[in-house]
Amino acid sequence: EAGVTQSPTHLIKTRGQQATLRCSPISGHTSVYWYQQALGLGLQFLLWYDEGEERNRGNFPPRFSGRQFPNYSSELNVNALELEDTALYLCASSLVKAVRDEQFFGPGTRLTVL
Amino acid sequence: AQSVSQHNHHVILSEAASLELGCNYSYGGTVNLFWYVQYPGQHLQLLLKYFSGDPLVKGIKGFEAEFIKSKFSFNLRKPSVQWSDTAEYFCAVTAYYGGSQGNLIFGKGTKLSVKP
Numbered sequence: 293e294a295g296v297t298q299s300p301t302h303l304i305k306t307r308g309q310q311a312t313l314r315c316s317p318i319s320g321h322t323s324v325y326w327y328q329q330a331l332g333l334g335l336q337f338l339l340w341y342d343e344g345e346e347r348n349r350g351n352f353p354p355r356f357s358g359r360q361f362p363n364y365s366s367e368l369n370v371n372a373l374e375l376e377d378t379a380l381y382l383c384a385s386s387l388v389k390a391v392r393d394e395q396f397f398g399p400g401t402r403l404t405v406l
Numbered sequence: 407a408q409s410v411s412q413h414n415h416h417v418i419l420s421e422a423a424s425l426e427l428g429c430n431y432s433y434g435g436t437v438n439l440f441w442y443v444q445y446p447g448q449h450l451q452l453l454l455k456y457f458s459g460d461p462l463v464k465g466i467k468g469f470e471a472e473f474i475k476s477k478f479s480f481n482l483r484k485p486s487v488q489w490s491d492t493a494e495y496f497c498a499v500t501a502y503y504g505g506s507q508g509n510l511i512f513g514k515g516t517k518l519s520v521k522p
Contacts, residue, residue, distance in 0.1 A: 325509050334514035335450075335496060348509055382450065384510075394440065395510060397450040 294319070296398035298383050304404045305373050313368040313401045317385030323347075324366040325386070325395060326358060330379035338381075341366055373405045408433040412497050412513035419487050420521050427482040427516050429497030438500045439480040440510065441471055445493045453495070456480065467491070489522045 297316045305311050317324050326338040337350040341360035355371040364385075370377055380402050384395035413428035431437065441453040454465025461473040471482045480497060494517050498510040 327510075327512075335498075335510075335512040337509045337511065340509045350509075394452050394455055396452075397442075399449040 296383055296385050296396050298381075298398040298401050300401060301399070302402045302404070304406065306406050307373055307375060309373050311370045311373060311377075311403055313370075313381050313383075313403070315366045315368070315383030315385075315398060317364050317366070317383075318396055321385035321387050321396075322364055323386045324360055324364065325384045326366070326368050327382045327384065328352075328379045329382060329400070330376070333379075335382070339368065370403070375405050377403060378405045379403060408499060408501055408511045410497055410499055410511050410513040412495075412516050414516045415514070416517045416519070418519045418521065421489055422486050423520075425482070425484040425487045425491070425518070427495055427497075427518070429480045429482065429513055430478050431480065431497075431499045431511075432478060433499060433501055435501060439471075439473060440498045440500075441465065441469070441480075441482050442496045442498060442512075443493050444496065444515075450496070453482070487518070487520050489520045491518060492520045493518060 299314045323342040325340045328336050328338055338352055339358050340348040344360050358368040360366045380400045382400045383398045386393045386395045410431045439456040442450050443453045444450050453469050454463050454471055456463045456473045464470045469484050471480055473480050494515045496515045497513040500508050500510050
């Protein structure tokens with residue numbers, strides 16, 4: 293069974309540009325979560341989508357946005373990139389209706405903002 | 407707001423030493439508890455999880471953790487570490503949202519370096 297996949301693996305952008313990151317969940321999983329892993333800041337929750345709707349949002353500015361498609365894949369968009377957006381962006385998926393379920397993580401997209 | 411704190415930022419041990427990594431969370435309701443590990447160059451993977459029942463849970467690679475509800479703690483232990491345990495360890499908690507579990511709240515992580 294394929295795991296969570298993310299693309300691209302690496303992304304280099306300059307300040308002010310926009311970045312789009314993509315995630316495909318494990319087959320059958322309806323929830324997708326996005327996390328940011330920045331140096332020295334640990335793993336911080338960004339966004340949670342389930343069944344196409346945003347269920348929760350972390351403490352990030354509105355220029356971080358996303359969506360979930362009918363096939364449950366997801367996109368994370370970061371507008372007006374800033375240097376501090378440089379980080380590893382992790383996507384995870386789970387079957388949220390199963391109350392006792394773990395989140396499975398993808399390999400991440402490493403975003404570098406110059 | 408929920409939070410997770412991990413007591414140690416960096417732990418250095420020699421092979422065969424025992425390991426205990428501390429984790430405390432703040433949330434008064436029902437929680438699910440997890441330890442994830444990130445080996446160098448690899449993606450985050452689950453070590454063990456606690457949902458309910460026996461507070462002592464066993465995970466992969468000889469790791470175990472004990473949930474102590476009265477202390478809001480979920481400490482990770484291993485009796486004898488190996489060089490291959492060198493990694494970053496993250497404690498995490500989810501809470502219930504309308505009957506289903508929500509996003510993970512992570513601690514800042516503990517880097518474990520095991521000297522051969």
